[in-house]
Every structure is written in C-alpha cells, then in structure tokens.
Amino acid sequence: MNDTAPESISSPLILLEGITKVYGSGPAAVHALKGVDLKIDKGEFVAVMGPSGSGKSTCMNILGCLDTPTAGAYRFKGVDVGGLSRDQRALLRRNFLGFVFQGFNLLSRTSALENVELPLIYRGVPAGERHAKARDALKAVGLEGWEFHTPAELSGGQQQRVAMARAMVIEPEVLMADEPTGNLDSTKGREIMDLLCSFNTERGVTIVMVTHDPGMAGYAGRIIQFLDGLIDSEGPGRRHAS
C-alpha cells in the first residue's frame, strides 16, 4: 500500500478534524455529527459512550472507512482518507482495520471457519496458511471445536466472538467494535472485554469501542462522551495507569 504513505512520527494514528455528517437534506435533514475533533494514538484503548442517537455509530462507521463524512478531514496514519478512491479505502480496511458490528454481519449458512477466512481470501493468503490462521483466531476467542458450525447454530456470544475472530485474523492495527457486549449478559460481556484487553495489551492493537455500559467502558484507557453529535467530554478509564 503505497497510498497509505510514510508513517510520520508526528502524526497520530487517527485524527478527526471538524467531522460532520448530515443524513438527508432540506428541513428533514438529520445532523448526526456536528463537527467532531478526535485524536487517537497507536496502542490506545478508547471507549465511546453517550446517549442513544448521539452519533456514536455514525462516528465509528466513518472511522472504519465504511461511510464518508459530509465535511471535515479524517487522517489515518497521516493520510487523508477523504482523498482516497473507493478501492483504496477498501484496501485500507483490508490491511489495517478490523471492524466488529453490533449486528455481527456474519455470512449466513457459512461455517465459522469460512467466515473468519473471508478477509484472508481477499488478502490473497494461500489456502493452507488461511485455514491455519483462521483456526488460530477462532481458538484465541475460545471457539475451538466450533469451526464448522454456521452462525444459525451459534449463540449470540459465540457469533460475537466469531465476528471478533474475523476482525482479528488479519492482525489489524485498529480494532473497532460497535457495542460488542450490547446483547450479552454481564458474564459473557466480561469475557469479550477480557479478549479485547488481551488484544490491546498483548498484541498492541489499538481499540475503539462503543458501549452503553460504564462497567465495560471501565476497561478502556480513555472514555469519550458523545452528546448530540459532538464530543461532550473526555476522561480516563480505570486502566489509565501511566
């Protein structure tokens, strides 16, 4: 990827400047984001909180290069994402970003293993290596033995972990998770959080996570509060050590 340019020491991993997002137009227009400025450094674990409808998911989708902002600049590793073509953004997602959706978005009627293999296929990883990596990723999320089950045969928590394995299998620099514990009970939620923490501490993966649960947010190093399309406040999480 020559387009994602020299990683300059000075530029942060993620830099949002004056990001706005407007859905629709005219009197019915919804201003989901009203000028968000945000900086995230490599290796951080950031939790995003805020009331429903405050723009958290909208912001995450822009961060994940899944959606384009109406105005403002997004720099990823110093590169202006707004200036990239669709295909270049696809390559950005392919090589650097892991995204875990609130609704998982696994392919139905497809085994867990094949779901996890999918991003590797697009990366052109040869079959043997692909299988091995996908198995390892499933093992890492505690789904050894569930490789050949389809999403319909898995519990919500298990599907969540398959989605996590799929995001992690490419060893991304950033993992973005939109309410990863949203539909789980607190025990299952804690398992997921432990997993995220281990990715962050052991593999140095930068993590951005949306959650409604202050307990879950407590795992993060930094907590960002959204309110009505703007970042309202920022504060340290429990793990904010140094």
Add this chain to the structure above:
Amino acid sequence: MIWETVVLALRAIRRNVLRSFLTVLGIVIGVAAVITMVTLGDGATEQVRADISSLGSNMLQVRPGQGFRGPGGVRMSAERFKISDAQAIQREIAGLKAVAPLSDQSAQAISGNRNWSTSVMGSTNDYLVVRDWPLENGRVFTGAELNSGSAVCILGATVAKELFGDQDPLGAFIRLDRLSCQVVGVLASKGQSSFGQDQDDLVMVPLRTMQRRIAGNTDVKAVMVSAMDGVSTEMIREDIEGLMRERRRISAGQDDDFHVRDMQEIVSTLTSTTRVLTTLLGAVAAVSLLVGGIGIMNIMLVSVTERTREIGTRLAIGAREGEVLMQFLIEAVVLSSLGGLFGIALGLGAAALGAHLLGMPFVLNPGIVVLAFVFSASVGVVFGFFPARRAARMDPIEALRHE
C-alpha cells in the same frame, strides 16, 4: 486472485443451494422447452415433406367440380368423367408416365365371419404405377380381367390383416357388398398418409367391375396421372386443363367445372401448415422461456436484500468493488451455463424421444439451441449480476443497512 474469486463464487453457489437450484431449474425448463418444441416441429415438417414425396410428387389428380376453389354446391352439378376422358388424356397429353381413371366408394368387405368396412377402388394397373405402389404378394390384374370386369380384387395391407389375420388371402373369396370376388394380390403397406389416413385401408378391383357390378354406373370419379421424370407438372396441368375445357365445351371466360390438383401444390400447402405449427410450438416454447426467465428474475430479486447485505459485509472487510462484481458475475455465469447445458441435454433428449415415439425424423436446429441458451443465460447473468452491481457501488454501511 481470479482463482480465489472463482472459489468464492463456487462457495456462494454451494451456500445458496436452493437459490442456485431454482435459478438453474428456470433456465433448464426454458431452454429444454424451446429446443424440444422447435425440434419436434421441424421433425414434423420434415416428415410431411417425406410423406408427400412418398405419395408421389409428380402426380396430378383431375376431378370434376371446382375443388377447393369454387363456392360449395357447384361441384354437385358438374358433369362426371367417363373412361373416354382418361383415354383422351392418355392420347393427347405428352410426357405422362401413366394415366389411371378411378372410381371409389365405401363397402363392407366380408370373409367368413369377419367383416370390415373399407373403400373399394376401381381402377387399372396404372393406378399402382401412378402411386408407385408395389405388390407384397400375388399379381396385378390381367388384361382380360380388366376388359371383362371380372370378380377379382387386390387387398390393401390393412384389409388383408383385418379379414385374414396371419392367413394367406391369395385365392380366397371375399364379398364386397353383394359381389363375391377372388383375391389375386396383396399390396405392400404404405402406412399413414400425412393427412392421417390409413392408405392401406382399401380393396382394388378392375374399373369395369366397379362400374358394372358395384356402383352400377359408368362414372369415373377422378383421373390420376403421373408425369415422366423431368417433365414439369405445371405444364402437364395446363395441357390437361386445355384438353378438358375443350372436351367439356367450356367457352372462354367461363369457369372450369373440373379441377386439376397438383401434388406439388399440396406439398407447399402442407409444409407451410406445418411451418405455422412449428412457429406456434416455438411461440409456446418462447412463453415457457419467458416464464423461466421471470422465475429466475424473481429468485434473484427476492434475494437482493440478502445479497446486498452480504455484499456490504464483503466490502466492509476489504473486498474491492471489482472483486465482488467478478464473484457475482462468475456465480451467475456458472449457474446460467450449467442450466443452459442441462437444458440443451434435456431438450435434445426429450426431442429425440418424442421423435422416436411419434415416428418422426429428428431434425437438429443448431440456431434455436444457441438462441435458447443465449437468452436464458443472459437472463441469469443480467438478473444475477445487476442487483449485485448496484450493491457493490454503495458505501459498505449503506449496503449493510439495506432493507
């Protein structure tokens, strides 16, 4: 990467077994229907052509009355032919191979306790020459029998079978209405005519016998002639028309009260009829092709939501638009050509079977095979590919949110 895309496409086919199956089925039905119908239609046309040439395409028939052309009723008043008319044709017209006056009517043929209703045909041996009809057994009439009107007959294959079964009818006596006559020959079987008539259902007697001892008059119902090879039937027809107008004293400007039917004319009428039939069958088949196409379209459109979400997922994990499109294109092409090939195999198989059962020739029309294949394959590709293309051009999040 192309190979990986093929793998993805094959996986998608395997994953969506039902959808894939229905798509293939739609194409199979459409293609098979068109190929079967058109092939059978062509076979029928070919058969009619062959049948008619077996009837004798260099044959003409002269009958009193105005034939199909004039308004009904006129025929009744037309003066009958006599033997002298046939003799005049024989004498005056050049280029003829044989001239056979004939007179026929229906009669009961009885042998022992067997009874068969058939038609009795009074004519000369020339009738067999005109019709190019060999004997299976026995002999034709002798000159003496023809002149004296003897009570002898030649049986058509059907009558021989109905009256005598496996026994040899030669030398036996049968009754034709009140006349008892001896069987001297049996005709070879000609089978069904293209009009659906059993040509073998007749008994031949000398014309005199027919006139004197069965019909009780001296009428000749028709004269059949056959042209020598290489002589135009059109010319002979004109010559006969001129001769008959003269003999029947029809002045210029007056309509003929007889008609000459040229088999060549019937051939073209009939082949154009079967061509209409083929077109009709083709139209029916085209409808089934269309219905198959609509079926494919429905399946594809119904699954658009699911496909759009799937495409969103693929885009979100880093697939490029082109890769997604290639995958769906390959999927559509594989399914469509699979369906097309099955359809061709099934269609040709059904057509071959149908032709065999109906005793028709199997006529392969490669044009229609290609056409049917291309049409349904395009339906599959277009409706498989275009919804995918729309989805692949969206932002991933938009595709994922699709409802």
